Amino acid sequence: MSAMTVMRMREPPALELDALTLAALVDGHCDDPFAVLGPHSIGAGRVRIRCYLPQAEAVDVLAREDGRLLSTLQPLQVPGLYAGHIGAGQAYRLRIRWPGDSLQETEDPYAFGPLLSDFDLYLIGEGSHRELGRCLGAQALTVDGVPGVRFAVWAPNARRVSVVGDFNSWDGRRHSMRVRRPSGVWEIFVPHLQPGSVYKYEILGPQGLLPLKADPVALQSQVAPMTASIVAEPQPFAWTDDGWLQSRRERAAVSAPLSIYEVHAGSWRRRWDAGHSSLSWDELGDQLIAYVAELGFTHIELLPVMSHPFGGSWGYQPLGLFAPQASFGTPDAFRRFVDRAHQAGIGVILDWVPAHFPTDEHGLARFDGTALYEHEDPREGFHQDWNTLIYNLGRREVHGFMLASALHWIEHYHIDGLRVDAVASMLYRDYSRQPGEWIPNRYGGRENLENVDFLRHLNTVVGDRCPGVLMIAEESTAWPGVTRPAHDGGLGFTYKWNMGWMHDTLHYMRSDPVHRRYHHNQITFGLVYAFSEHFVLPLSHDEVVHGKGSLIGKMPGDDWQRYANLRAYYAFMWSHPGKKLLFMGGELAQQREWDHDTQLDWAALRDPRHAGMQRLIGDLNRLYRETPALHKKDGDGAGFHWLIGDDAGNSVFAYVRYGSDAQPPLIAICNFTPVPRNGYRVGVPRSGRWREVLNTDSQHYDGSGSGNLGMLNAAPQPSHGQPFSVQLMLPPLAVVWLRHEP
Structure with missing residues (x-):
């Protein structure tokens, strides 16, 4: 026997x-x-x-x-x-x-015994773990001398959680995980599993087995439409941008120039292969960074690159809050892109979406069989406009999850700023809802107090840990103190998009010049509140989609007038207080509306009108960066003074921008009619010579070439409240910049 x-x-x-x-x-x-x-x-x-x-x-x-x-x-x-x-x-x-x-x-x-420390679990439960991307999810590491992958996921209401993949034939009985009560975190170590392995979680919820779930803290994901998570390579990336990071705080000062080129990575330029597929991060590093540097922008802002299941959402419905979209390359490829941008002197801003997430069954929706990341009640938890779910940021763990996501992009990808999407929808419980469709806050009001606390905490933590990182709010309401520090009762953002300026001025520019005298205040009104917040002036992707047409398509008149109008509008924008943002294609005066499935109309540059527009944007950025008067006092009313704000009959505006006393001021004169005006007198604050440093009617930009021969001398003749004045020729539908020369 x-x-x-x-x-x-x-x-x-x-x-x-x-x-x-x-x-x-x-x-x-x-x-x-x-x-x-x-x-x-x-x-x-x-x-x-x-x-x-x-x-x-x-x-x-x-x-x-x-x-x-x-x-x-x-x-x-x-x-x-x-x-x-x-x-x-x-x-x-x-x-x-x-x-x-x-x-x-x-x-x-x-x-193997318990893997996460009790302190990790305490911080997760408290919502204060700042390194969830290195704690939860799939971490390739060595335990007790054995290489493998540690999996950890928060699912407090699950009855059983397993990690599944090719390595166990997707059989949830093979790697059932240990639950760590009371945190609700499940964990297991799978020996000898390699980076690159594909996985999901099989979760038995209170009501039964759920669809397989992607990892909420995955560091890498499959290319859509595949939906699994991937074990990421653990080797640290060799960054070469120490010099940039050391100077970032100075570059981010409100007094510094900030000119942003907004980009959808998938449609900026495409390959010439059969499918006209999107460029990879390495290809974008070769082409986009050089292009942006040549045009003189200080930053690239990318529509959300966080992993998202549907390309038609442009990234605004993400599910992978810690993983870059796989269709452009690996996480390290994205890091290479950021590193190369910094080497070229270009900052990188990401759009980031803490307001809502899609309902795809493999994602966060009812993740453990309950409303875990979202609110249970649809009056709080469902966006009717977007058919998405709303994060329950009042729950500590969800609050901490989103804050850790923001820090992950900043600290592990060296991102220079986050443009926080849909802030207005986060601030108000009745956002886009009818009476009876929303639940008041604990005081009976409409303000979303939990989300306000989150935004203040987010901006405070980012400011403390990552000085010099820009936090920009897409916020369209009159909420006070969006850019006021949180400790002073504000939300703590660095900048706020000036949506009111954009709507007013675009409405003015769309008007026929003969009617603009009746809309004069749409140009002047923005200065009433221009210094109440720190603003970015946005001409974003939102203005060239959903049937709105292109920017050039909004301009009235015949072909010559349309291009002249747009050139004048850009020069007005670049001389107006506030930082600048232009969506890709605007610099080309692209005729058609943006389409995320095709590249920009690069062939249009063969037309002198389009090439001239591109040259203008480059010159605007160059002058903006080298002229302190255009950015030094952007947040200070002392940096702006109206010279002519009341000439509605001629649709003429003139104003002066100031830097420090030792720096030459700059005057912008705008003629928004197609009528040339000879001998037009404008008061100036200083005697001597005033150089015409920009004229949007220049032949260099495919204008008519009328102007002032480069230089004007101030006469001791008071005008417009100034001790001196110049007499100049105002070209039609044009903006002229004059810079004082001592």
Whole structure:
């Protein structure tokens, strides 16, 4: 009689399982697999080992140190369930025979103790863990000398969570995870799993088995339409941008120039292959960065690059808040792009979406079978406009999850700023809702107090940990103090998009010049509140989609007037207080509305009108950066003074911009009619020469070429409240900039 037969005769009660436990294990309902599987001391210097490996034909236990056979495990009540004994204190691994005589040697996942520290779990529960991207999710690391991957996921209401993938034939019974109460975090270490492995979570919720879920904290994801998560490469990236990071705080000052080129990475330029596919991050690094540097922009702002399931959302419905969109390359490819931008002197801003997320079943929606990341009540938890779910930022863990996402992009991808999307929808509980469709706050008001607390906390933490990083709010309401520090009762953003300026001035420019005298205040009104916040003037993607047409398409008149109008509008914008943002294609005067499935109309540059517009944008950026008067006092009313704000009959405006006393002021004169005006007198604050540094009617920009021969001398003739004045020729539908020369 063999030794194995003797063991089975003597000790079956110690090896086999009771019917309830066995059924839970086989049916995938076991909520504590570590209590059943793996090594367990049974006294007398012995350890019992159980393994549940469906489809396995035999299992041996080998000494980890030298590979000698310690035990051959016995098959028990059901196929795939094995058990046996070894001596206590022996490190071991399993040799598993699979169908077809395939052998696998690996450590037992159930032989490893708790993985996350109690302090990690405490911080997660408190919502104050700032490194969730290095704590939760899939982390390739070494545990007890064994390489592998540690998985951890927050699912407090789940009855069972398993990690599944090709490595276990997507069988949720193979790697059921340990739950760490009361945090609700589930964890397991899978030995010898490699970076690049594909995985999801199989979750048994309170009401039953859920669709397989992608990892909320995945660092890498599959290319859509595939939806699984990927174990990311753990090797640190070799950054070369120390000099940039050291100067970032100075570059981010309100007194510094900020000119942003907004880009949708998938449609800026496309390959000339059969599918006209999007460029990769490395290709964008070769082409986009050089282009932006040549045009003189200080920053690139990317529409959300966080992993999103539907390209038609342009990234504004993301599900992977820690993973870049896979269609453009790996996470390290994106890091290379950012690093190269910094080497070229270009900052990188990302649009980031903490307001809502899509309802895709593989994502965050009812993640553990309950409303975990979202609100349960649709009056709080569902966006009717976008058919998305709203984050429950009043829940500590969700608050911490989103804050950790923001820090992840800043600290691990060296991002220079986040443009926070849809802030207005976060501030008001009744946003886009009718009476009875929303729930008041605890005081009966419409303000979303939990979201306000989140935004203040977000901006405070980013400011403390990452000085010099820009936090920009897309906020379209009259909420006070958006850019006031949080400790002074504000929201703490660096900048706010000036949506009112954009709507008013675009409405003015769309008007026929003969009617502009009746809309004069749409140009002047923005200065009433221009210094109440720190503003970015946005001509964003939102103005060239959904049937709104292109910017050039909004301009009235014949072809010549349309291009002249747009050139004048750009020069007005670049001389107006506030930082600048232009969506890609605007610099080309692209005729058609933006289409995310095709590239920009680069062929249009063969037309002198389009090439001239592009040259104008380059010159505007160059002058803006080298002229302190245009940016030094952007947030200070002392940096702006109206010279002519009341000439509605001629639709003429003139104003002066100031830097410091030692720096030359700049005057912008705008003629928004197609009538040239000779001998037009404008008051100036200083005597001497005033150089015409910009004229949008220049032939260089495909204008008519009328102007002032480059230089004007101020006469001691008071005008417009100034001690001196110049008499100049105002070209039609044009803006002229005059800079004082001592």
